[in-house]
Amino acid sequence: MIGYICKYAPVEIFEAMGVEMHRIEPEVSNFNQADMRMHPNVCSFAKGVLEEVLAGDYEGVILTTCCDSIRRLYDVLKAQLPDRFIYMLDTPRITKDAGICLYESRIRKMIGEYEEFSGRHLDEEKFFALLKARKAEQEKRENAQGKEGSGLSVGIAGARANQNIRRILEERGVKVAFDLTCTGLDRKLLVEEDQVITGYVRGLLSQFPCMRMEEAAGRDQLIAEYADSADGIIYHTVQFCDNYAYEYAWLKGMLKRPMLLLETDYTRQSYGQILTRIEAFLESLGKGRKKGKISTGGKETMYVMGIDSGSTSTNAVIMDTNREIKAFAVVRTGAKSGQSAEKVLEMVLEQAKLKREDLARIVSTGYGRVSIPFADENVTEISCHGKGAHYFNPRVRTILDIGGQDSKAIHLNEKGEVTDFVMNDKCAAGTGRFLEMIARSLEIGIDELGPAALKSTEEIEITSMCSVFAESEVISLIAQNKEKTDIANGVCRSIANKSYSLMKRVGLEPEYMMTGGVAKNPGVVRAVEEKIGGRLYICPEPEIVGAAGAAIYALEGME
Amino acid sequence: MFLVDKYINYVNQEVKKEPEKGWNWMVRGFQANKLKTRLLPNSGISKGYQKLESMMMSLVADSLGHEGSYVWGNIFAPEEIFQCFDRRTLSIECLSCYFSGYHLEDYFIDCAQNAGLAPTLCSYHKTFVGAVESGALKAPSYAVTTSLSCDGNLNTFRYLEKKIGAPFTFLDVPYDCDPESVDYLAKQLREMTGQLEKVFGRPFDEERLRRIIAIENETRRELLRFYELEKEHEYPGEIISQLYLMMGTHLLMGTEEFRDLVKFMVEDIQTYPRFTGKRILWVHLLPFYQETLRAYFNGSRKYQVIASDIVLDYAEELDESDPFRALAVKTIRNIYNGSYAGKAEALGAFAQAMEADAVIHFCHWGCKQASGGSILLKEKMKELGIPMLILDGDGIDRRNSHDGQIKTRLEAFLEILDEEDGNAVGAAVSAKKEEA
Numbered sequence: 001m002i003g004y005i006c007k008y009a010p011v012e013i014f015e016a017m018g019v020e021m022h023r024i025e026p027e028v029s030n031f032n033q034a035d036m037r038m039h040p041n042v043c044s045f046a047k048g049v050l051e052e053v054l055a056g057d058y059e060g061v062i063l064t065t066c067c068d069s070i071r072r073l074y075d076v077l078k079a080q081l082p083d084r085f086i087y088m089l090d091t092p093r094i095t096k097d098a099g100i101c102l103y104e105s106r107i108r109k110m111i112g113e114y115e116e117f118s119g120r121h122l123d124e125e126k127f128f129a130l131l132k133a134r135k136a137e138q139e140k141r142e143n144a145q146g147k148e149g150s151g152l153s154v155g156i157a158g159a160r161a162n163q164n165i166r167r168i169l170e171e172r173g174v175k176v177a178f179d180l181t182c183t184g185l186d187r188k189l190l191v192e193e194d195q196v197i198t199g200y201v202r203g204l205l206s207q208f209p210c211m212r213m214e215e216a217a218g219r220d221q222l223i224a225e226y227a228d229s230a231d232g233i234i235y236h237t238v239q240f241c242d243n244y245a246y247e248y249a250w251l252k253g254m255l256k257r258p259m260l261l262l263e264t265d266y267t268r269q270s271y272g273q274i275l276t277r278i279e280a281f282l283e284s285l286g287k288g289r290k291k292g293k294i295s296t297g298g299k300e301t302m303y304v305m306g307i308d309s310g311s312t313s314t315n316a317v318i319m320d321t322n323r324e325i326k327a328f329a330v331v332r333t334g335a336k337s338g339q340s341a342e343k344v345l346e347m348v349l350e351q352a353k354l355k356r357e358d359l360a361r362i363v364s365t366g367y368g369r370v371s372i373p374f375a376d377e378n379v380t381e382i383s384c385h386g387k388g389a390h391y392f393n394p395r396v397r398t399i400l401d402i403g404g405q406d407s408k409a410i411h412l413n414e415k416g417e418v419t420d421f422v423m424n425d426k427c428a429a430g431t432g433r434f435l436e437m438i439a440r441s442l443e444i445g446i447d448e449l450g451p452a453a454l455k456s457t458e459e460i461e462i463t464s465m466c467s468v469f470a471e472s473e474v475i476s477l478i479a480q481n482k483e484k485t486d487i488a489n490g491v492c493r494s495i496a497n498k499s500y501s502l503m504k505r506v507g508l509e510p511e512y513m514m515t516g517g518v519a520k521n522p523g524v525v526r527a528v529e530e531k532i533g534g535r536l537y538i539c540p541e542p543e544i545v546g547a548a549g550a551a552i553y554a555l556e557g558m559e
Numbered sequence: 560m561f562l563v564d565k566y567i568n569y570v571n572q573e574v575k576k577e578p579e580k581g582w583n584w585m586v587r588g589f590q591a592n593k594l595k596t597r598l599l600p601n602s603g604i605s606k607g608y609q610k611l612e613s614m615m616m617s618l619v620a621d622s623l624g625h626e627g628s629y630v631w632g633n634i635f636a637p638e639e640i641f642q643c644f645d646r647r648t649l650s651i652e653c654l655s656c657y658f659s660g661y662h663l664e665d666y667f668i669d670c671a672q673n674a675g676l677a678p679t680l681c682s683y684h685k686t687f688v689g690a691v692e693s694g695a696l697k698a699p700s701y702a703v704t705t706s707l708s709c710d711g712n713l714n715t716f717r718y719l720e721k722k723i724g725a726p727f728t729f730l731d732v733p734y735d736c737d738p739e740s741v742d743y744l745a746k747q748l749r750e751m752t753g754q755l756e757k758v759f760g761r762p763f764d765e766e767r768l769r770r771i772i773a774i775e776n777e778t779r780r781e782l783l784r785f786y787e788l789e790k791e792h793e794y795p796g797e798i799i800s801q802l803y804l805m806m807g808t809h810l811l812m813g814t815e816e817f818r819d820l821v822k823f824m825v826e827d828i829q830t831y832p833r834f835t836g837k838r839i840l841w842v843h844l845l846p847f848y849q850e851t852l853r854a855y856f857n858g859s860r861k862y863q864v865i866a867s868d869i870v871l872d873y874a875e876e877l878d879e880s881d882p883f884r885a886l887a888v889k890t891i892r893n894i895y896n897g898s899y900a901g902k903a904e905a906l907g908a909f910a911q912a913m914e915a916d917a918v919i920h921f922c923h924w925g926c927k928q929a930s931g932g933s934i935l936l937k938e939k940m941k942e943l944g945i946p947m948l949i950l951d952g953d954g955i956d957r958r959n960s961h962d963g964q965i966k967t968r969l970e971a972f973l974e975i976l977d978e979e980d981g982n983a984v985g986a987a988v989s990a991k992k993e994e995a
Contacts, residue, residue: 039930072931075899090734242680246714249675504673
């Protein structure tokens, strides 16, 4: 078996020689080998392939000169596996005749080297027959493809993606209108009897161009045409692959359809993060939700509950049909989110003087939303924060939510619908967890950090963007005998900088609101207000905004 | 110095408030600095490096001061061809460094990231794109980029063409080095001159290109003589001097002024005493602002950065009689092109020829092609018994370079160099790294 990764790889040639070809789609749990033999900042896909090939049983790997990370992947694989057929196929970026001519000669050279390596032989007639058969299969498949349904449809574009995105969409009954990623496109086979290989090579190079190709300049127009056939677009990028972000930046100002930027890193762990973003995106596109059962428990007034299971706290809100909050409760999330949910349920029922059966419907949200057994439905925290924010203050257009382990910015329209959002959940910088770390270093309570920052007299800049580096920067400031108040304020301003760029990315339209536990920190609030040049609306209990939103979803689910 | 800081601060704020006006202040500042580097050169360094700094300041200040006198390029673009049209090539990487003179790199980088560019992208590219996004930087009449040596090139230039209509030529540099590849690139170069004739409205003079290449050959020979003399003599510089030298060998190669400067350096170095300190070969970019590195290397007579691979990335003679193929060969055989095994081999030979005591490889944030090969290079150097240190940081964005980490690693490395010699050192460094 020979592995390959790129759509420009001449897969069919090897198949005609009787080789089993396997497109490598890594899903790894760690990058141990890659961190040791390459560098942590290399593209996650390339790192994943390295893990996969070193662990697997490949006769060889065909790589193309598609990008910097893959070039280095080749160097490392070649050094690690000198006896295998690790081949770097130089693929021209120009697809005019000069490029086709060069690529054909490169491919012929590769065939020669593989024949020598394996003892196999390429029979051009066999190759021609294989191409013809493949082409016929393709045409049959295309004709068999069903006509469109009436439901929601989403298109996928951007960098190569594994099957998870498609799977999540299909499982939710969403139609994939198109998939223009390298891994989503069908192969383009040109079958020309009089010049089999030349024709084949021309076909390879005339595929929908990836970002490395000169012709990619025309991608935006093509994507825009496709975009009209979908309700929204998921634009995929790979962590530490920067090429597609350029296109995202350009398309963002050009496409009329809603677009979600989705970054993945080819680890199994990233599935949850992808899921939240896609679900929130589908919710913002207005995917129809099922209506719930009504059980008023014999009482005249009907009650619903929203429960937000976050990483730091679990919050619950009980609401009546007039959208009045009857009671709320906040508990610290322990090691098991299910237990905290039971506890908060008990507390909030007691406060409301209600019983479990008085609740007609329960909607859960937050990271732990799927682990709450008693919820009737779950909705992402993004939609719930939007809904909740609109409930507390309908003039709000931009929400900043800083929670325990992530931060996000959400843009709402005048109806309170989410139109755009960005999330930072890959690192601790700019989150509540980061503030806790710093408070510990400063030997003050987390509640004292904000008030301390307000007393600052000297401006200190915390420059590191990584929370680990920032913490050691803080430690060296302590070593320099800087005042705690000034350090605390520096940390608040560093969070404000991060928050500002999140808010900027969704448009920074006033009025502004801040939610989540960190909104109780007056130091951060002041720093963010200074940075955005405007006031932040903060409701009396900023932690329950998500749960309140979930409760409204519960009410709406019954209307 | 107080006035300089005040000016920098003023320009910094002005660019953020009124980018177009701010840009004019930036250019005026470059022009003032050009005069300063002539009248009051940096006293801690050798005369050649003083002149070099002033020459590069002039290149930037004079070009930016005269619209239409320059094109945007990347560092590997064939600037020789643009000289034939009396245009300077200003590389976007170098311009980004100059913008950081006003401490604007963080602001520009944030502008680029806010537009949607990846935070993990190379900071030079982000700074440049951000300068455009902010409204400060305007499009030139033309631009040129090679696919060498990183993915950012085509993408950045394409993005800017779409964004502000900066037309450009893209040169696809093949990975393999065979006659077919040379033809492929030479043909692109020839076609580009046809395009440039239309853009600049004047004919291309091939004879002039031959003369430029002859001067380039002469300059390269002189530079090799300088390296030879560096084995004997000290020649105090700063880490930024290597960047200036890189600008010379990539943006002014083939000009008489740069050749004369290298000739001057060859004469001048011979007036300096014998160098007895540690000789460092620097691989990849140099974070010129970084406090610890400045403290250890700037003007030092104990540790000297004697050369960097970014300065001399192609060391052969060019064939003047066939200029397009010569430029194609130069680009394809550049050590940044092709496999890393080839690069490691070349750097190993260079380190030995330079009698380097140690190698420092700087992994610049976002540079996959350099960082991804750093371990392979370390293995090569270990084989040769040359100690090597890998540093992580950012060539331009201070926020990605952590001084505490750089300081600890560098000091431990220098301690080892001072204590021991040869193979034992290599082993000790490896042991140290593994412990960490």
